[in-house]
Amino acid sequence: MTHGVPAPVHLRTPPGPTIRVAAVGDIHLGVDSGGGFAPVARGLAGRADVLLLAGDLTQHGLVAEARVVGEEVADAEIPILAVLGNHDYHGDAEGEITEILADAGVTVLEGDGAVLDIGGVRLGVAGVKGFGGGFAGASGSDFGEPLMKAFVRHTKDLSADLQFALEGLDCDIRVALTHYAPVPETLIGERAEIYPFLGSYHLAEAVDAGGADLALHGHAHAGSERGSTAGGVPVRNVARPVIGKPCALYEIRVPTTVDRESAGSAGEWRSAALVAPTAT
Amino acid sequence: MEDAPRGLRESLKRVAVTLKEADIPFALGGSYACWARGGPEPVHDVDFMLREEDVPQAVAVLAAAGLRPVDPPEDWLTKVFDGEVLVDLIHHPVGRAVTTQMLERSSEMSVDSVRMPVLEATDWFEMTLLALEERYCDLARVLPMIRAMREQVDWDQVRRSTAASPFAEAALLVATRLSLIPPADGDAVSGVRRTPTGGNVPVTGRNVPMSPAPAAFPSSAGGAAGEPQVGQRAGPSTDVAGGAGGAGGADDAAGAALAEADPSGPARRGAAACAGRGRVRGDGPRASPGPAIGTAAAGRMPAGGARAPGGASGAGAGPGSGACLDLTEADEYLAGDLHELLAADPRVAELGLEVVLREGCVLVVGEVATDARRQAVTEVVAEALPGRAVRNEVTLIYRGAVDADTEDLDVETIP
Ligand SMILES: [Fe+2]
Ligand SMILES: [Fe+2]
Numbered sequence: 264m265t266h267g268v269p270a271p272v273h274l275r276t277p278p279g280p281t282i283r284v285a286a287v288g289d290i291h292l293g294v295d296s297g298g299g300f301a302p303v304a305r306g307l308a309g310r311a312d313v314l315l316l317a318g319d320l321t322q323h324g325l326v327a328e329a330r331v332v333g334e335e336v337a338d339a340e341i342p343i344l345a346v347l348g349n350h351d352y353h354g355d356a357e358g359e360i361t362e363i364l365a366d367a368g369v370t371v372l373e374g375d376g377a378v379l380d381i382g383g384v385r386l387g388v389a390g391v392k393g394f395g396g397g398f399a400g401a402s403g404s405d406f407g408e409p410l411m412k413a414f415v416r417h418t419k420d421l422s423a424d425l426q427f428a429l430e431g432l433d434c435d436i437r438v439a440l441t442h443y444a445p446v447p448e449t450l451i452g453e454r455a456e457i458y459p460f461l462g463s464y465h466l467a468e469a470v471d472a473g474g475a476d477l478a479l480h481g482h483a484h485a486g487s488e489r490g491s492t493a494g495g496v497p498v499r500n501v502a503r504p505v506i507g508k509p510c511a512l513y514e515i516r517v518p519t520t521v522d523r524e525s526a527g528s529a530g531e532w533r534s535a536a537l538v539a540p541t542a543t
Numbered sequence: 544m545e546d547a548p549r550g551l552r553e554s555l556k557r558v559a560v561t562l563k564e565a566d567i568p569f570a571l572g573g574s575y576a577c578w579a580r581g582g583p584e585p586v587h588d589v590d591f592m593l594r595e596e597d598v599p600q601a602v603a604v605l606a607a608a609g610l611r612p613v614d615p616p617e618d619w620l621t622k623v624f625d626g627e628v629l630v631d632l633i634h635h636p637v638g639r640a641v642t643t644q645m646l647e648r649s650s651e652m653s654v655d656s657v658r659m660p661v662l663e664a665t666d667w668f669e670m671t672l673l674a675l676e677e678r679y680c681d682l683a684r685v686l687p688m689i690r691a692m693r694e695q696v697d698w699d700q701v702r703r704s705t706a707a708s709p710f711a712e713a714a715l716l717v718a719t720r721l722s723l724i725p726p727a728d729g730d731a732v733s734g735v736r737r738t739p740t741g742g743n744v745p746v747t748g749r750n751v752p753m754s755p756a757p758a759a760f761p762s763s764a765g766g767a768a769g770e771p772q773v774g775q776r777a778g779p780s781t782d783v784a785g786g787a788g789g790a791g792g793a794d795d796a797a798g799a800a801l802a803e804a805d806p807s808g809p810a811r812r813g814a815a816a817c818a819g820r821g822r823v824r825g826d827g828p829r830a831s832p833g834p835a836i837g838t839a840a841a842g843r844m845p846a847g848g849a850r851a852p853g854g855a856s857g858a859g860a861g862p863g864s865g866a867c868l869d870l871t872e873a874d875e876y877l878a879g880d881l882h883e884l885l886a887a888d889p890r891v892a893e894l895g896l897e898v899v900l901r902e903g904c905v906l907v908v909g910e911v912a913t914d915a916r917r918q919a920v921t922e923v924v925a926e927a928l929p930g931r932a933v934r935n936e937v938t939l940i941y942r943g944a945v946d947a948d949t950e951d952l953d954v955e956t957i958p
Contacts, residue, residue: 281956291893292912293889322892322912325889350894499955509952512955513955513956513957514954516956516957
């Protein structure tokens with residue numbers, strides 16, 4: 264999709280207040296990774312209002328690794344919200360990992376949301392791990408063997424949870440945080456054959472239906488950073504190898520009434536704006 | 544073309560009968576010998592093998608029988624036409640003289656209801672494989688012949704006599720890896736001969752139990768799924784890395800824990816890890832509390848298919864638990880297994896590494912977070928596929944402390 268007019272349409276409306284979100288996924292800390300992430304978490308003070316972690320915080324889903332994560336983020340001065348990733352489930356210790364992270368001050372979301380008051384702006388974040396299943400034209404169906412049904416239903420359930428959580432947020436800015444990808448655009452770079460293991464369109468449906476202003480995910484280490492849903496919601500793959508820096512920073516403006524009303528054509532102007540992002 | 548084989552066979556029988564009646568020693572060779580021994584039927588080529596000194600007399604009797612001799616420029620054969628059909632009389636196939644012994648080794652077989660000597664299968668493959676060269680090395684033609692004749696051939700003899708030819712070596716390697724033919728005895732096998740470690744690398748046949756190679760399996764090689772010891776370990780403290788952590792890094796500590804739990808020592812564990820036809824995976828203690836090899840014999844087990852609750856991804860996959868794979872498998876399966884193994888082994892624990900097996904060499908590409916994990920890639924692969932050269936092209940995601948600097952992060956504005 265190319266646009267002849269580079270000037271974002273939203274400049275026509277007076278800029279509202281903004282918040283700044285730092286996000287990264289797939290930091291994959293192991294018991295040998297102590298000290299690697301702490302400077303990032305600490306250094307964000309004054310540069311971002313909140314840090315969102317998009318899953319795969321541990322390498323192997325070990326409790327010991329979760330403790331490392333907890334230690335690394337303990338000194339952060341900004342709120343941290345997270346979802347877990349598939350790696351964090353690998354050791355069957357996701358419950359304990361969630362507790363360890365919570366003890367370290369991290370809000371771990373799974374089918375729920377949290378609203379932060381940031382200088383008077385209410386930032387709502389809804390999160391689920393998400394799951395695979397694929398995208399239009401190449402997706403699994405809730406059909407056939409019990410395992411196949413279970414696979415697809417897991418995706419559908421988590422997507423429904425995400426939508427429910429998004430809808431439940433009473434806030435000015437709404438962010439969807441997942442580990443798995445809602446769109447294939449941010450998977451470009453991965454082998455097409457594995458897309459169904461990297462995300463599901465059901466997540467995008469939830470993002471759109473839930474009225475998110477931004478969707479963040481990880482998981483696809485070889486993917487691309489930018490995409491958008493069919494409904495025009497910007498999607499960012501913040502997997503650490505994708506962003507190529509300690510974390511990504513996004514400045515999100517509080518949508519005005521005009522923005523909300525023009526939601527029908529939202530896809531157009533949002534995409535246009537993202538073609539030429541304005542640096543601040 | 545429909546009638547070509549029939550015409551060929553008629554000519555074949557005519558020549559064979561003429562040579563037999565003249566008492567000239569010969570053997571049916573070429574693709575018709577393969578056909579006689581169960582291979583695909585050729586659509587051209589009728590080849591007979593004769594000693595060079597018998598060729599003039601053979602040509603004379605064939606000419607007397609109505610065939611038309613041709614004197615070709617090649618110095619290793621002569622030709623006679625039976626009508627349209629060309630029959631080769633070969634005395635120096637692939638540069639080697641047809642000998643009395645070779646003709647005596649041939650076996651009398653019925654070829655389209657005429658009995659005649661047919662070149663011995665081992666001799667036949669020596670010639671066929673030595674005939675492969677840069678412009679003619681289509682294994683798609685050779686492999687069906689190997690399939691058809693494999694039980695009739697002394698493959699070690701073929702390996703010895705074709706060792707100088709890279710094309711023959713390639714064909715034999717493919718056939719071995721496809722389990723069409725048994726692997727070579729000991730060091731003689733071409734695929735193993737040039738591995739860095741040399742020695743008794745356990746490349747074995749389909750039904751031959753793998754022999755352990757203790758040198759290739761350090762003490763950390765224990766802890767494979769299916770061992771009774773693993774089942775015991777999987778009990779109360781399955782969080783190997785966490786529970787045993789403290790002194791000396793989780794890998795070492797967990798390795799020590801495994802060693803303690805297994806009184807039989809590393810050598811035996813190495814053997815158990817490699818025994819049996821099924822692959823041995825480094826996971827699944829909960830699913831395999833029973834006797835040894837139960838899980839392994841079940842065949843393919845996905846990494847993490849069964850895990851201990853609340854801890855390491857199974858005691859078996861605990862740090863230091865190298866698993867060895869079924870080395871007789873095709874490369875692409877081994878590549879998949881290694882991919883899973885690298886994800887399952889806590890020393891590496893990286894799902895995104897790409898594994899390619901080519902020319903006996905294992906290439907691993909991708910990114911990991913720490914240098915220790917990068918180095919562990921080589922260890923894990925070497926333990927799983929002892930004897931294979933490992934090319935570790937894994938790079939680091941984090942490039943030092945500079946990388947962690949949040950000073951100059953750019954900001955994207957979301958409208
Ligand atoms: Fe990841
Ligand atoms: Fe992931």
